[in-house]
Amino acid sequence: MARTNRSSLIAILVIIGGLIAVAFVNSNSLGNFGITLLSGLFQGMLLFLVASGLSIVFGLMDVLNFAQGAYFMVGAYVAYDAQHAGGLIDLTQAIPDPNLRFPVAVILAVIVGALLGVILERGLLRPLYARPVFQLVLTFGVALVMAEIIKFIWTTTPYSWTEVFGVRESFFELFGQRFSTYRLFVVGMGIVLIILIALLLRRSRIGIIIRAGVEDREMVQSLGINVQTVFTLVFTLGCAIAALGGAVAAPFLGASTTIGDIFLLQAIAVVVLGGMGSYEGTAIGSVMVGLAVAVAQDAAIGTSFAALPSITPMLLLILVLLLRPSGLFGNAR
Amino acid sequence: MAVTPRKTGWLQGNGWLLVLLALLILFPFIVGALTDSSPYGVARGDRMIMRGESVRWQSVLIEVYILAILTMSYNLLFGFTGVISFGHALFFGTASYLFGLALEFTEMDTGLAIVVGAVAAIVVCGLLGLLIGLVTLRLKGVYFAIFTLAVAEMFFIFLGRWQLTRAEDGFAITDLPAWLDPTQSRLSFYYLALVLAVLTFLFIRRLVNSPTGAVFQAIRENEDRAQSLGYNTLNYKLFSIVIAGMLAGVAGLLQVMLNKKVGPELLSVGYTVDPLLMTIIGGVGTLGGPIIGAAGLHLLDVFFRDRELVLGSMTIDIANIWALLLGVIFILAVIVFPYGVIGTWRRWQARALRKR
């Protein structure tokens, strides 16, 4: 036990150290290096928002929710739509101040994500707990339907952000390079969430139940705890956090119908890398994959290998499954 | 691999199958007679132009045969062995790219390129299945699903950007001999696709009824128990995925020849969803299910494609919401109709028998 933890720690340090070293060598100035690091952390925090739900739900319920990426996408579209004029849920009239509209739209996206999460768990997954194979197939189908509904409502044309608001536009300067404050804001928010969820899991009664349920669901029930209710809660929370991810990503990445799949695949890489069901693993894995993608983006500039950043998470996933299928902290069998 | 002895003769046991086969063989001529069009197309000078109802319906059925082969291969893996793949398009698309590369990007003459391309495509599909299986099949089932999805997506992204094969646009196949070219002789290609679909069906039926097939199904029901009975379940699962990969490759080859075009869309998630959905609708783990699923859904698709849905004042092109409808059918099927057409039919029969 202690030995696996130590070797995991060494592996983590080596990989993160390696990524940072590559980023450093590749960048010709401290400023560029900083940009790569910040964009890696930004990407990593967004990934964490998708991957944390994926991992905890899998650990607790044995369901890998292939629709998790679709919740991210829904969050992005709802947040975009609410903050721009002429959409379905146009808040531009109701809340003229864009700086106020932003948090309201984010909260709206989270609520929509949570509602859709309850519907999926209560309405569709619950009848299938006796048939786990079909649960997997079902979440895959739900992902498709959600993507199709989005295409139906908002068409397939990607939206890029046009609305101007404070945090998004401001910059700060370091080493003669301009850094986006918004990215820093998302990174900060991600770190706060990582800590909050960790506290929830460590300190609260519900957190203890979740951790116990990951280990032995049956025993938790035998103690008089209604596991179904816990499932619904955790699943809903996972979907809501994914939608939050989409909502805060939208001002930077816009909203498009491919964004869900991209984040789902990267989040799966994170979860496998960190070890299915391990919260610490998910947090560390997110940072690793985020950094790896940023480094790959940097490396691909000016070369003909434009697909490198998109392929990087999949390459990582394949490498992890080849070398250490249980991930950094976890059990694959 | 002995065929299980049956009390009835082979002909009697396969009666309805032979009738269906005869109908499919005669199909181009029947449609031709009904619509007064030639199954060979329309002659213009010394060339045949592929025009007319018979020729049009031939290509619809060719698509059904291709989807049926793909779905049967998927069902072997999912329905009979209990292994879920979310990247079956990987085999379909890989085979089509290899075949296209052999034909268009090598100096071999056409006949040799076709043979080399087809053999290489199918062998590589088998190897790909073997590799993916070796990496993930020792782990929980979900890892195989993840891994196939990731590899398929990776190839999809890569091929969408690969300049040699014209990235997203893909490239056309120009070099098919006349007898194999559906734009010159649709009818001979129709029979080729039919023969391959029938062979696939017979092969899978034989495999499933063999002792090996019995172990596949034992693994699907309870892998631990199959293992405790002394079977090396990993080897059986590997065998299943290799065969399924190769058969999906065959379907990919036919698709390339039919459309005479290779592009990254052949690796898109659609070619994973189609066989999955068709398997579930037709009947998971049944022999006829994939064929019913493939035929049913594809014919519905063709039928509804250019129609409109009028909802009060709104008019919606069905083509625009077809994928959405499929998805909804998919979810409903998983929840309320999990045994598919054939499975549900058998349950009704069994209930009726019990009541008597």
Added chain:
Amino acid sequence: MTDSILEVRDIHTFIGQFHILEGVSVSVPVGSITVLLGRNGAGKTTTLRSIMGLTPPARGQILFDGKNIAGKHPHAIAQLGIGYVPEHRAIFRELTVHENLRIAERKRGDLARKADFIFELFPDLKRLIDLPGGNLSGGQQQMLAVARALVPDNRLLLIDEPSEGLAPVIIEQLMAAISRLAESSSVLLVEQNFRVASRLAQQYVIIEEGQSPAAGKIDALVQDAALVQRYLGVA
């Protein structure tokens, strides 16, 4: 009849397509210890799991306090006041001893109320309170598993093979604890070790091939060497 807290009547339980219990009946009188005896694979654990609702019986009745609980969810059954200590010390290895006890609270304050009693029975646990369950020795884990069932007010405890694989000294300590428990609640015990079982229990039920062919006072069983030989293969 009315003095039985638990009355299992002719239950049949299937696992997959296997018919594991083919008519088991067990009666647990209030305030005493009843032991299920029988060979490995006879169906003792499945009997406890069926009572708990983890493998619900397809047929038969399970009366707790005169009310049928067969078919209820495990959590609902537990909330009626039934504590379950499964075999192989099923504690949560990643949770600390304190968290293992805290998760068993059914009402706020259960643990605070029972802490003195629990630490009096198992003084070791007090010392280990902040260690993860996985770091405990086998005997300590078993004590924790029993202690966990004591946190809420349970009127019936189902304890599966508590002595399995433990050193004699530890078994003595556990046995002493279990006899003290029986003062406040009734116990249904599965125990392979006949010597231990005969000292602890007042009643026995033999489980054999998914049925319950014999039951009675344990004193009578101890006298009847032939019966012991027949069902348990020990003299």
